[in-house]
Amino acid sequence: MAAEHNTYGCNYCKSAASFKGDYAKMPKTCPTLTHAELTKEVSGYLVEPYRSIMQVADQTPFDANRVLRNRVEELIVYLKALGLKRVGIAFCVTLLKETQNLIKYLHQEGLDSIAVCCRVGAVDYTEIGLTKAHPDKFAAICNPLAQSKLLNQADVDIVVQMGLCLGHDIILQQQCTAPVTTLVVKDRALDHHSVLALR
Ligand code: SF4
Structure with a gap:
């Protein structure tokens, strides 16, 4: 089990290919490949409070006109959206x-x-x-x-x-x-x- 404690591919990866789901460009040590059972497990996001946090976090960066919010503006939107x-x-x-x-x-x-x-x-x-x-x-x-x-x-x-x-x-x-x-x-x-x- 010692391999579990080695660094993951992200440590030296230059492609960041998981960002685009480009499996061909992922290094062999990419955790998307080596730890698929863990990295593709999303059930935790389907229950509260993470379900709402993920939905709101996805909406805070831009306003209705697609203009970027600064972090203070994002914070206020986040607080209000989650009550x-x-x-x-x-x-x-x-x-x-x-x-x-x-x-x-x-x-x-x-x-x-x-x-x-x-x-x-x-x-x-x-x-x-x-x-x-x-x-x-x-x-x-x-x-x-x-x-x-x-x-x-x-x-x-x-x-x-x-x-x-x-x-x-x-x-x-x-x-x-x-x-x-x-x-x-x-x-x-x-x-x-x-x-x-x-x-
Ligand atoms: S997740 Fe995979 S593709 Fe993304 S940085 Fe880590 S090793 Fe690279």
């Missing part, structure tokens, strides 16, 4: 202005927002053994455990992640009861456009 009215927002303090704008847009669409800042709790670095650049000054840790607990208590339908640090985002995602979607990926060097490092 997700209580929207939790786990935001980084550096994105306070952008979070306030998101709250405004959500309210304009009749959606409730429950936002929680990353520095909630005002817990000093030293309380969890982290080293501070200036030991004599207070420095608040990011607190994704508290963010997720507050959002769970608020019984939100979905959580929108706004620029949490790498690692803190994982804690949030693991601890939130509601599904988490990422609107902004924290990337301090690239103004949150991480894909630019891969072009």
